[in-house]
Amino acid sequence: MLQQFLFFAITAFLIPLSLVRGLASDSAAPANPAAERGYRFLTDTALIPADFHESTFDEVWKAWPQPLKSRAAIVSPAERRTMAFDRYGLTTRPGDDSGKPLQYVVTADRGWSMNCFACHGGTVYGTPMPGAPNNRFALQSLTEETFQTKLRQGKRPSRMDLGAIAVPLGTTNGTTNAVVFGMGLMNARDSQLNLLFAPPRFFVNHDMDAPPWWYFYKRPAMYIDGFAKKGHRGLMQFTLVPENGPDFYRKHEDNFRDVLAYITSLRPPKYTGPIDQTLASRGESLFVQNCSKCHGTYGDDWTYPNVRVPLDEVGTDPVRLKALTEEGRKKYADSWFAHAGEADAQQTLTDPDGYVAPPLDGIWASAPYLHNGSVPTLWHLMHPDHRPVVWWPVSAQMDEEKVGLTIEQASEMPDSSDDLVLRRSFFDTRQFGKSGDGHTFPDTLSEPEKQAVLEYLKTL
Ligand code: HEC
Numbered sequence: 001m002l003q004q005f006l007f008f009a010i011t012a013f014l015i016p017l018s019l020v021r022g023l024a025s026d027s028a029a030p031a032n033p034a035a036e037r038g039y040r041f042l043t044d045t046a047l048i049p050a051d052f053h054e055s056t057f058d059e060v061w062k063a064w065p066q067p068l069k070s071r072a073a074i075v076s077p078a079e080r081r082t083m084a085f086d087r088y089g090l091t092t093r094p095g096d097d098s099g100k101p102l103q104y105v106v107t108a109d110r111g112w113s114m115n116c117f118a119c120h121g122g123t124v125y126g127t128p129m130p131g132a133p134n135n136r137f138a139l140q141s142l143t144e145e146t147f148q149t150k151l152r153q154g155k156r157p158s159r160m161d162l163g164a165i166a167v168p169l170g171t172t173n174g175t176t177n178a179v180v181f182g183m184g185l186m187n188a189r190d191s192q193l194n195l196l197f198a199p200p201r202f203f204v205n206h207d208m209d210a211p212p213w214w215y216f217y218k219r220p221a222m223y224i225d226g227f228a229k230k231g232h233r234g235l236m237q238f239t240l241v242p243e244n245g246p247d248f249y250r251k252h253e254d255n256f257r258d259v260l261a262y263i264t265s266l267r268p269p270k271y272t273g274p275i276d277q278t279l280a281s282r283g284e285s286l287f288v289q290n291c292s293k294c295h296g297t298y299g300d301d302w303t304y305p306n307v308r309v310p311l312d313e314v315g316t317d318p319v320r321l322k323a324l325t326e327e328g329r330k331k332y333a334d335s336w337f338a339h340a341g342e343a344d345a346q347q348t349l350t351d352p353d354g355y356v357a358p359p360l361d362g363i364w365a366s367a368p369y370l371h372n373g374s375v376p377t378l379w380h381l382m383h384p385d386h387r388p389v390v391w392w393p394v395s396a397q398m399d400e401e402k403v404g405l406t407i408e409q410a411s412e413m414p415d416s417s418d419d420l421v422l423r424r425s426f427f428d429t430r431q432f433g434k435s436g437d438g439h440t441f442p443d444t445l446s447e448p449e450k451q452a453v454l455e456y457l458k459t460l
């Protein structure tokens with residue numbers, strides 16, 4: 001229960017939650033010079049203080065449970081680094097043999113500073129891809145184990161180390177409480193982003209699954225409830241650590257114009273398995289009849305209706321909608337991020353009543369599904385009565401039949417005294433903010449019709 005609330009007095013000063021990067025699927029051909037600069041900026045410029053030094057990361061294996069630790073002790077440093085990347089959901093950068101992680105900027109003095117790709121640059125069934133949601137990111141485990149390593153090395157903890165003791169940064173790998181931190185950090189700023197001494201506040205703490213970036217070009221607004229208009233300034237919220245004063249934001253505006261160009265340039269990866277074209281085209285007409293009014297149409301003449309569906313109609317987990325309060329949304333609306341008081345002031349919605357149906361471009365590649373990541377495959381999304389209660393991914397391979405993560409179901413969570421990282425790979429839909437219910441729209445279809453729509457979804 002306690003962990004559902006984030007006590008903001010400490011966290012305002014503790015969190016370096018943000019930064020990101022990304023590059024098109026095979027990173028080779030940047031879409032345009034601004035997009036290319038945006039990607040370079042995100043991978044090369046530390047926007048928040050380093051979370052830990054490379055020498056800490058390279059010894060983090062000493063904090064691992066057995067038998068993993070003994071195994072790490074006898075392999076080469078390079079293999080050990082691969083083991084550590086796997087454990088925390090990190091990858092190298094496509095098209096770059098420096099060995100640096102995609103998800104962190106490595107500074108000249110070898111500090112590792114989290115970037116946007118920590119959450120927005122993951123793998124698509126084993127292949128690293130900037131812009132794909134990082135569905136394996138183990139932020140809380142990485143923070144705990146680097147903290148232990150720092151203590152052993154006699155180094156000082158970072159703000160995030162201390163914050164993570166009070167409130168977990170994510171209770172399931174691949175999900176984080178990024179949104180809650182954003183709210184907390186914004187609470188400590190005035191409209192022009194000057195730092196305030198803000199009175200302590202409580203926020204409802206919950207985790208979310210990051211959206212892919214490859215459909216952002218279609219969206220007029222941001223976030224699952226679409227409350228904020230899209231723009232380069234809005235993308236900077238993730239850098240609201242106290243070290244970044246108001247000048248930081250003015251100074252980096254052009255950099256974030258490039259970041260926006262980069263994100264906008266991304267497109268989804270193509271489905272890699274076999275597709276039954278006859279079945280898929282039958283699925284397309286069923287999709288147009290049953291799903292398009294919310295999710296739009298696809299192909300060269302695509303449409304995206306940007307439909308917000310009231311909570312009681314969509315029926316998915318309500319926590320995210322309610323946790324972002326009207327007061328918090330107003331704060332954003334009245335701020336520099338939304339160009340408040342300027343000629344181009346943005347309309348911001350302060351009381352949205354539901355979630356916006358996202359575009360489904362590349363939907364096969366962005367499992368798990370729904371805004372909280374509670375549904376592991378598209379088959380489960382299409383079969384609301386058969387969704388798993390507790391599940392965990394058992395391999396990086398795609399489940400080609402169900403289209404999504406290859407999972408097993410469990411009746412209970414594993415014992416917390418076992419490997420905590422392993423425990424956090426389990427998704428328990430009975431926990432706060434993690435419900436896998438709702439979105440029963442597919443139930444108007446017969447079983448053969450569902451199969452056809454599932455086949456069509458592979459083509460998007
Ligand atoms: C710790 C994880 C994390 C980090 C780091 C992070 N994000 Fe996100 N991002 C999220 C989550 C979770 C959401 C979904 C929020 C929502 O819908 O309420 C999101 C949403 C977004 C969206 C909206 C997408 C859409 O279609 O609505 C954009 C754009 C975005 N992030 C860009 C960035 C940029 C740029 C950075 C780095 C400067 C960044 N993010 C860093 C987790 C993260």
Ligand code: HEC
Binds near residue numbers: 287309356368381
């Ligand atoms: C009335 C509007 C509406 C209709 C009709 C509808 N959806 Fe949705 N859909 C939504 C909303 C809203 C969400 C986001 C819910 C959330 O994340 O909590 C969503 C989410 C999804 C997702 C998960 C997206 C992701 O990135 O996690 C998929 C897949 C999906 N819908 C497929 C379908 C299919 C297939 C149909 C037709 C059989 C359909 N939807 C019909 C509104 C709708």
